[in-house]
Amino acid sequence: MNDRNIVQAFATSEYRARLDKVRALMSSAGIDALVVISQANQCYLLGYNSLSGDEPQAALVTLDDDPYFILRKMDADAAVEAGCWLPRDRIIPYAESYVAGTGEASAWDVIGQFVRGKVKASARVGVEVSGLGMFSYPRLVAALGGREPLDGSDLVGACRVIKSERELLYMKEAAAIGDRAMLAGIDKVAVGLMHCEVGAAIMSALCAGTENIPGGPPMSPPYIRGGMLAIAPHQFWIDEAFAAGQQYYVGPITGTRHRYVAPLTRTVHLGPGLPHRKKQHEGVLAGHQAAVETLRPGATCADVARAFQAAIRPYGLTKDSRLGYSVGLDWTDGPSLGTNNDTEIQANMTFLVHLGFYEPGEFYFLSDTVRVTENGAELLSKVPRILFERPA
Numbered sequence: 001m002n003d004r005n006i007v008q009a010f011a012t013s014e015y016r017a018r019l020d021k022v023r024a025l026m027s028s029a030g031i032d033a034l035v036v037i038s039q040a041n042q043c044y045l046l047g048y049n050s051l052s053g054d055e056p057q058a059a060l061v062t063l064d065d066d067p068y069f070i071l072r073k074m075d076a077d078a079a080v081e082a083g084c085w086l087p088r089d090r091i092i093p094y095a096e097s098y099v100a101g102t103g104e105a106s107a108w109d110v111i112g113q114f115v116r117g118k119v120k121a122s123a124r125v126g127v128e129v130s131g132l133g134m135f136s137y138p139r140l141v142a143a144l145g146g147r148e149p150l151d152g153s154d155l156v157g158a159c160r161v162i163k164s165e166r167e168l169l170y171m172k173e174a175a176a177i178g179d180r181a182m183l184a185g186i187d188k189v190a191v192g193l194m195h196c197e198v199g200a201a202i203m204s205a206l207c208a209g210t211e212n213i214p215g216g217p218p219m220s221p222p223y224i225r226g227g228m229l230a231i232a233p234h235q236f237w238i239d240e241a242f243a244a245g246q247q248y249y250v251g252p253i254t255g256t257r258h259r260y261v262a263p264l265t266r267t268v269h270l271g272p273g274l275p276h277r278k279k280q281h282e283g284v285l286a287g288h289q290a291a292v293e294t295l296r297p298g299a300t301c302a303d304v305a306r307a308f309q310a311a312i313r314p315y316g317l318t319k320d321s322r323l324g325y326s327v328g329l330d331w332t333d334g335p336s337l338g339t340n341n342d343t344e345i346q347a348n349m350t351f352l353v354h355l356g357f358y359e360p361g362e363f364y365f366l367s368d369t370v371r372v373t374e375n376g377a378e379l380l381s382k383v384p385r386i387l388f389e390r391p392a
Contacts (some may be wrong), residue, residue, distance in 0.1 A: 002377070005382040006189055007051065007083060008047050008085055009047060009083060009166075009170070009258035010164075010166055010373050011046065011086060012085045014164060014166065015045060015046065015047055015085050016077060018044060018045055018159055018167075019045060019061065019067070020061050021159040022034070022045065022061060022155055022156055022159055023061070023063050025155045025158060025159070026063060026080065026133075026152070027063060027148065028063070029126065029152065029155065030124055030150070031111065031121045031125070031126035031152055031155075032062065032063055032119065032120075032123040032124045032125065033060060033061065033062045033063075033115065033118075033123050033124075033125050033126065033152055034060075034061045034062075034125075034126045034127070034128075034152045034155060034156075035058050035059070035060060035111070035115055035125065035126070035127040035128065035140075035149070035152075036058060036059040036060075036061060036124055036128055036156060037058055037127070037128040037130075037131030037132060038130075038131050038156070038332065039051065039052060039057070039126055039330075040259070040329055040330035040333070041059075041128065041156040041160075042057065042058075042059050042069070042156065042289070043259055043329065043330070044156060044159075044160055045059060045061065045067065045156065046059060046067065046069055046084050046085065046086060047083040047084050047085045048069065048079055048082055048083055048084040049083045049258060049259060050075065050079075050082045050083075050123045052071070052072070052075060052219070052355060055056055055071075055072045055075075055077070055099055055107065056106075056107040056108055056111060056136065057069070057070060057071035057072065058070050058071075058111045058115075060114070060115050060118060060256065062119065063116075066087075066090055067086065067090065068086075068090050068091075068092055068114070068118065069084060069086055069090060069091050069092065069119060070092040070093075070110065070111050070114055071092075071093065071094070072093070072094060072096070072098075072099060072107070073093035073094060073095060073096060074096070075093075075126070076091050076093035076094075076283050077093065079091045080128065080279055085093045087094075092114060094107050094110040094111075098110060098312040100184055102267060105219070106136075106139050108136050108139040108140050108143060109139060109142075109143045110143075111140065111143070112140045112141070112142070112143020112144045113143050115143075115144060116143065116144050116145055121145075122205045124150060125144060125147075125149045125150065126149055126150040126151065126152030126155070127140065127149040127150070127151070127152060128152055128153045128154040128156075128176065128335065129151045129152075129153050130151075131153070137381065138189060139171075139183070150223075157333060157334065160328060160333045160334065160336070161304075161326055161333065161334040161346075161349055162330060162347075162349055163328060163348045163349070163350055163371075167260060167328065168348065168350070168359070168371060170258050170260040170283040171227075171260050171261070171262045171328065171369065171371070171380060172262070172380055173213045173255065173349060174255040174256055174257045174259045174260055174261050174262040175254075175255065175262035175264070175369060175380035175381050175382075176210055176213055176255065176382075177205075177206060177209050177210055177213055177215055177254075177256075177257070178206070178253055178254045178255045178262060178263065178264055179257020179261060179264070179381055179382050179383050180205050180209075180210055180255075181202045181203075181205035181206045181222075181253055181255065181384050182202070182250065182251065182253060182264060182266060182381075183383060184204075185198050185199075185201050185202040185205075185207040185222065185224075185253070186250060186268055186388050186390070187201075187268065188201040188327070189240060189242055189248070189250075189268050189390050190245045190270075190390065190391070191241075191270055191392055192241050192242065193241060193243055194239070194240070194241050194242075195224045195237035195238060195239075195240055195241070195242070195391070196237060197240075198224055198237075198242075198250070199221065199222055199224055199236070199237050200251070202222045203218065203221065203222070203255055206218045206253065206254075206256070208244050208350065209255065213257070215255060215257075216255075216256050216257070217256065217257075218254065218255070218256055219254065219256050219259070219261050219330065219331055220252075220253075220254075220331070221236045222236065222237075222251060222252075222253040223235070223236055223237070223249070223250070223251060223252065223253075223265075224236070224237040224247055224248060224249075224250055225237070225267075225363050225365075226247050226248030226249060226363040227240065227242075227243055227361065227363075228246070228360065228361045231358065231359075231360045231361075231363075233356060233358050237247065237325070237385075242270055242272050243270065244271050244315055244392040245270060245271050245274075245392065246269075246270055246361070247269045247270075247273075247277055247362070247363060247364065248266070248267070248268050248269075248270075248363065249265055249266070249267045249268070249364065249365035250265065250266055250268060250365050251263065251264055251265030251266060251365065251367065252265045252269075252352070252354070252367055253265070254369075259329050259330055260328055260329055261304040261327065261329075261330075261331055262327070262350075262369040262380045262381070263327065263331075263352050263354075263367060263368075263369055264367055264368055264369065264383060265354070265356075265364065265365045265366060265367035266269070266364075266365075266383060266385075266386075266388060267281070267363070267364050267365055267366065267387055267388065268387075268388045268389075268390055269387055269388065269389050269390070270390050270391075270392050271389070271390075271391070271392030272392075273329055273387050273389055274313060277362070277364070277387070278387060279315060279322070280315070280317065280357065281364065281366075281386075281387040282315065283311075283312045283314075283315025283317045284312065284317070284355050284357065284364060284366050285366070285385060286311045286312060286314075286315065287308040287309075287311040287312040287319075287323075287355060288308075288353060288355055288366055288368070288385065289311070290307040290308050290310065290311035291304050291305075291307060291308040291311075291324070291337070291353050292353060292368075292370055292377045292379065293307070293356075293376070293377070294307040294308075294310060295345060295351060295370055295372050295375065295376070295377040296345065296347070296372065296375070296376050297347050297372065297374060298344065298347060299345050300341070300342045300343060300344055300345065301336065301337045301338060301342065301345065302338065302339050302340065302341055302342050302345045303322055303339040304324075304337050304345070305322070305337050305338050305339045305341075306339055307348055309339070309356075310336075317357065319357065319358050321356075322336045322337055322338040322341075322354075323337050323338070323353065323354060324336070324337040324351050324352050324353045324354040324355075324367070325337060325351065325352060325354070326349060326350065326351055326352075327350055327352040328350050330380055337351060337353070345372055346372065347372055347373055347374045347375075348371070348372065349371075349372045350369060350371050350372070351369070351370050351372070352367055352368070352370075353368050353369075353370055355367060355368060366385060368380070368381050368385070379381050
């Protein structure tokens with residue numbers, strides 16, 4: 001895939017093609033140099049697959065030269081081994097004295113001064129402003145010379161929305177790992193068992209992978225929600241045991257392949273499903289089918305949302321939140337599936353159709369990662385879309 005005997009997730013030619021797309025958007029936006037702050041975007045453009053903490057790092061992309069990558073020395077020294085395709089003289093380290101010190105020196109000063117030294121005084125500099133905080137933004141602006149930069153927050157993200165064949169391959173591999181983990185978790189659910197024990201089974205399966213696909217650290221732990229106590233939708237799990245007659249959802253969970261994900265969620269009932277819960281499942285399944293059938297080139301995100309709402313209405317269901325979003329590298333990477341979003345859907349977009357309904361004691365969730373093809377939609381998960389019933 002490359003000529004340096006270093007493991008890269010993609011060929012160098014693909015990274016260069018991505019840069020060309022970003023440069024075209026920069027040119028249209030009147031930006032001569034872009035400071036990329038998002039670690040996901042840095043991975044997308046440079047192949048650097050490592051997660052940093054609070055230590056600043058930035059990529060400098062110009063219209064006519066290879067990028068520079070500025071980061072902490074201990075990370076810079078191994079950036080090539082971590083998948084970065086740039087030659088070593090384009091990887092710029094800053095000293096440990098800029099990390100967690102008590103003085104006034106900041107790594108943002110180093111990054112801004114480096115950028116200022118590499119671009120012309122008249123250059124129109126863009127920055128991913130959304131990736132900066134109240135402390136870091138003024139420090140970077142001051143180091144750039146005090147002139148407010150243009151906001152380039154959405155430029156790289158716009159290029160990530162349509163996936164290449166190799167990106168799709170990694171998402172399919174992530175889906176296969178996620179399927180195995182989901183089934184392992186569902187098989188573990190039992191009355192009296194602690195939520196954390198099911199979480200452990202899922203995490204173990206995500207890390208182990210499949211017989212042919214290596215696993216890895218998941219981007220997010222699984223959510224296990226349900227029963228009368230666990231009514232918050234964005235907590236992972238609580239110190240509670242599964243109870244007979246209650247309904248729980250498991251997920252979204254996903255395998256991870258080179259930071260690409262393909263989440264899914266399923267719902268489990270302990271004991272025979274109650275009639276009103278079965279009806280809810282049927283309604284969500286009808287909405288799921290309508291949404292997936294509408295996910296095709298030429299439709300809009302709003303079209304998908306409206307088709308879903310029309311399908312669930314006869315079942316007495318309503319959903320006032322979005323029903324999904326573009327997913328891929330580091331989870332969310334594009335537009336949402338909502339009635340207020342008119343983004344046109346194109347082939348090789350990938351979406352998480354994310355159908356959650358939350359009421360105390362009445363949790364239900366079904367979600368799938370979907371690839372848009374020229375002829376319609378492809379569901380990446382092979383796990384049955386049923387209301388799983390476990391012995392009570």
